[in-house]
Amino acid sequence: MITRRQSLMMAGAGLVAGCATMPPRPEGPSLNALAARSGRRFGSAVGAGRPGTLTASFDNRAYRRLLEWECGVLVHENELKWYALRPDASTFTYEPADRIASFAAERGMGLRGHTLIWHHPQWFPAWTSSHDYGARPAAEVERLVVEHIDAIVDRYGMIDSWDVINEAVDADTGELRVTPFSERMGGPEAVMDLAFRRTRERAPMAQLVYNDYMSWEAGHEAHQNGVLRLLEGFRARGVPVDALGVQSHIGSGNSDNSVGFDTARETNWRRFLDEVVGMGYDLVITEFDVHDKNLPADFAQRDAAVAELGRRYLDLMLSYPQMGDILCWGLSDSHTWLQGRWYREDGLPKRPTPYDAQYRAKPLRQAIADALIAAPPRRSA
Numbered sequence: 001m002i003t004r005r006q007s008l009m010m011a012g013a014g015l016v017a018g019c020a021t022m023p024p025r026p027e028g029p030s031l032n033a034l035a036a037r038s039g040r041r042f043g044s045a046v047g048a049g050r051p052g053t054l055t056a057s058f059d060n061r062a063y064r065r066l067l068e069w070e071c072g073v074l075v076h077e078n079e080l081k082w083y084a085l086r087p088d089a090s091t092f093t094y095e096p097a098d099r100i101a102s103f104a105a106e107r108g109m110g111l112r113g114h115t116l117i118w119h120h121p122q123w124f125p126a127w128t129s130s131h132d133y134g135a136r137p138a139a140e141v142e143r144l145v146v147e148h149i150d151a152i153v154d155r156y157g158m159i160d161s162w163d164v165i166n167e168a169v170d171a172d173t174g175e176l177r178v179t180p181f182s183e184r185m186g187g188p189e190a191v192m193d194l195a196f197r198r199t200r201e202r203a204p205m206a207q208l209v210y211n212d213y214m215s216w217e218a219g220h221e222a223h224q225n226g227v228l229r230l231l232e233g234f235r236a237r238g239v240p241v242d243a244l245g246v247q248s249h250i251g252s253g254n255s256d257n258s259v260g261f262d263t264a265r266e267t268n269w270r271r272f273l274d275e276v277v278g279m280g281y282d283l284v285i286t287e288f289d290v291h292d293k294n295l296p297a298d299f300a301q302r303d304a305a306v307a308e309l310g311r312r313y314l315d316l317m318l319s320y321p322q323m324g325d326i327l328c329w330g331l332s333d334s335h336t337w338l339q340g341r342w343y344r345e346d347g348l349p350k351r352p353t354p355y356d357a358q359y360r361a362k363p364l365r366q367a368i369a370d371a372l373i374a375a376p377p378r379r380s381a
Helices: 004-012 031-036 061-070 095-106 137-155 180-185 188-202 221-237 266-278 299-318 363-374
Strands: 042-046 073-076 110-118 161-166 207-212 243-246 249-251 282-291 323-328
Touching (some): 110 188, 137 188, 161 243, 180 188, 221 266, 282 299
Parallel strands (some): 073 110, 161 207, 243 282, 282 323
């Protein structure tokens, strides 16, 4: 929930209300047009959340204009997650997700699916813990998962890339998380394998992705190793997983005790990626932003550092021919999840996206463009 203090801060920075007028469009090709030169797409998350909140970017006319300017592919921010889509075991709330899907279809944009199962106990809806699983709980979990996948994949047939499983690995231990489903089905692998196999049956041409937030910063080694073990297990069991979704929330770590802005371990990160692609997986950047919590207050200094780190990261990722589409987790500082948590000590709004809260292009936008211009071709699927 956004507190009154946060609302006042965001309103003062122009973070809640939409702008009546748009700044001039950046000169030259769109980011998606630049991505297309090397066989990729550029896109962003968009949310149809409660009006007046950070997750309601779709209601903002200026934000929608940015999507039209820059994007060839969109992804729902929260609308396809179980807690948003399924208030109880028998109800599906499609309307918010339908609005975004229709917008993308009308404009000829692609659509990614996020996510069929968020394998994290914190984000399962409460009813999954109290649900009556009956005398055969494993069979009831299987029924719920199959019902869910069939309904969502069939309804959104335009989706050509699915985050089938999201965040199954505990970042601190590298072990697989236990959920209300995995407790009743004999372990996390059983739930995940079922989800991937069923999704392949319903969407045989779609890219199936395991998505997680292991990153290149120091302190992510256990997470990286756990993801590698999971990917190795998928291959050993013949599970149809096509790609690793690399969320790419880089910069000042996603915690209040972050030790700095740039703690990248690039050599270690390349070893991790080399192992991933060596197993035959493709790569997707699914949720890119550059967290500036630990940077100085001055906007120009912050923007320059964010752009420099973003360019370094994208250059490294795009050096892999297995690297596919690139999606930001928000295009404007007016609607980024990072405004709602891990606050800066000076109380100032964050600037982690390509456009500021007034929808003006920032140095990060140019850094993304430059990385796309320099990118080698994507490997043909």
